[in-house]
Amino acid sequence: MKFDKDAWLLEAIRIKYIIPREDGTVWRRKWISADLKSMSREVHLIKQRTHKATQRVYFNLTFKGITKSVLVNRVIALAFLPNPLKLPQVNHIDGDKSHNYLKQPTPELVEKWGEYQLEWSTGRDNEKHAHANGLKTGRGSQNSNAKLTAPQVVEIRASAESPSAIAKQYGVARSTIVNILEGKTWIHV
Structure with missing residues (x-):
């Protein structure tokens, strides 16, 4: 117990x-x-x-x-x-x-x-x-491997384009876009 x-x-x-x-x-x-x-x-x-x-x-x-x-x-x-x-x-x-x-x-x-x-x-x-509140870093654009910024993630979520088209536009993998759209990454934004 x-x-x-x-x-x-x-x-x-x-x-x-x-x-x-x-x-x-x-x-x-x-x-x-x-x-x-x-x-x-x-x-x-x-x-x-x-x-x-x-x-x-x-x-x-x-x-x-x-x-x-x-x-x-x-x-x-x-x-x-x-x-x-x-x-x-x-x-x-x-x-x-x-x-x-x-x-x-x-x-x-x-x-x-x-x-x-x-x-x-x-x-x-x-x-x-x-x-x-800027109390924690290492996620999102603070991550040294990040290819996107928080404003870009907001734009991606608002976009009506396909994940493939968005990925090409931002120069990232399709899976990166899908994970953002499904709320698996960048959840703090």
Whole structure:
């Protein structure tokens, strides 16, 4: 049976063993009994770490005899953001993975990004957001092997010509055009 990490985290939050705050900090009780019926009144700020490769902020949590690495943005979202569509990922709206607070801290940021800093998202929407905001490269025209640009892909999708004619026009293989038209490539555009 697969371990349900979200349920495990929600239980730790529900009984207040960990205490997420809207500012992106997470506090933890000093101790908890094995039966979960008593715990320390004393709380400590959990030390957060940044993963070197991904820049995601996390901490290690031991609860109910299980130790797991936990993403801070996910804990904040689980604690404060409803997820009626059961979306699987949490997106940083401004793209900065160190910003794990719930709401934007200034009126200027609210105007630019909206009230919240975090949102539930699908993997695909998270990818689209990253590309649309210049947070991720290596796809589309950023790929060193790319023969087309995003505006050209938009033109290709709007064209009434046959894939063969379009391929000839842009100097690419017919399969490249077919993959664009079928949504198999350039999905971020």
